[in-house]
Amino acid sequence: MKKTYYLFNPGRMSRKDNTLSFTPVDENNREGQTRYIPIETVDNIYCFGSLDANSALYNFLGKNHVSVHFFDYYEHYTGSFMSKDYLLAGKMQIEQTRYYSSDKKRLVVARKFVEGAAFNMLKNLTYYTNRGRGLSEHIDRIVNYQSLIAGTTRIDELMGIEGNIRQAYYAGFDLIINDFEMGSRTKQPPNNEINTLISFGNMLCYTACLSQIYHTQLNPTISFLHEPGYRRYSLALDIAEIFKPILIDRIIFTVLNKRQLKASDFRKELNACVMKESARKTFVQAFEEKLKETFKHRKLSRNVSYKHLIKLECYKLQKHLLGMEEYKPFKMLW
Incomplete structure (x- = not known):
């Protein structure tokens, strides 16, 4: 079985x-012990340090459909090496482009992503409300914004509602997480521990979605909620909206509240907060364990992993674009 x-x-x-x-x-340019990895075991490679390699290596990785994702010193995602799109199909490409080109059809799909994301965020807040965290005000705000989604007529209007929902959602983090304060959401750079974990985790979620899209017939550069950009795999941003509350936020709550990560695992530099290597390893391990975790899929009536769940989401979107079945975003029920 291939692994990351x-x-x-x-x-x-x-x-x-x-x-x-x-x-x-x-x-000091001193070499450590060389490690050998059979290519048939590799799915993705994440690079958090500088990587010295030549074109022969990337040709080898490309032929074996291995993707490489790069992060800078501040854990910011900087880009990916992806091999040639080997599963793209002409009909799928045409239909995906047609949906993007139609304002009406694009808006229908974009609304689905926001609906799924809002539902899963509410599920997290409800879980902690039932445990006495006092998040009713934040839930009410999100429900009010949620009621506006169906009436949107423009993508920028929908993005504004999504932004308000996420702002209300993040405002509740201080009531969920012990010993740390988030305050407002900051990104470039994140200014405290929680913001750093959110940024780092969201990039892991984005690359996980990108990897699963790559194994379908969808074109990762043609998106519906986020505006497609030059050299940007924006469809991964769309799909990641659904999975960030499930895969990333729940990990953040766990590693901080169970004190798997402490303040000493972070380092302040100027106006930025940076994770130490030990913190990155702890979070990445939790992320990998979450992707491998399985649950009983209510429609398929069998156990699936969260990693495979992302691919299933891509398949559902494909069916919608091909006119086979209405797309319904994944909504967690626990």
């Missing part, structure tokens, strides 16, 4: 027969 590999240390990677060879290098 995370490279936290800078180093050199090359091809050795049908194996990847990675040699970590410290700040």
Whole structure:
């Protein structure tokens, strides 16, 4: 079974027969022990340190459909190497483009993403309200904004409602999380521990969605809620809206409230808050465990992992675009 590999240390990677060879290098240019990874076991590679590689390696990765995702020093996602789109189909491309080009059809799909995201955010707040966290005011605000989704007539109007929903949602984090304060949402750069975890986690969710889109016939550059941009896989942003409350926010609540991460796992630099390597490893491990976690799918009547659930979401969107079945976003019931 293929898996994701995370490279936290800078180093050199090359091809050795049908194996990847990675040699970590410290700040004094001293080499560590080389690790060999059979290419058939690799699905994705996440690079959090500088990677020294040549075009021969990327040709090898491309032929084996291995994606590489890059992050900078401040854990910001900077880009991905994706191999040639090998599953794209002409009919799917045409229909996806047609839906984007039609304001009416695009808005229908975009509303679905916001509806699914709002439902899953409310589910998180309701869970903690039932445990005495006093989030009723935040829930009421989101419900009020939620009622406006169906009446939107423009994408920018819908994006404004989505922004208000998320602002009301994040305002409740201080009542959910112990020992840390979030305040307002800050991104570039995040100014405290919670904002740092949100930014880091959202990028992991985005790349997970991108990887699953890549294994379908959907074109990741043609989106509906977010505006497609130059060299931007914006469809992954659309789908990630549904899964961020499920995959990322619940992990944040767990690792902080169970004190798996403490204030000492972060470092303040100027006006930015940065995760130490130990914190990144802890969060990534929790994320990987969440993706592998399974539950009984109510429609399929079988257990599926959260990772596979993202691909199922892509399949549902495909069916909608092909006129086979109305798209309904995933809504968690627990």
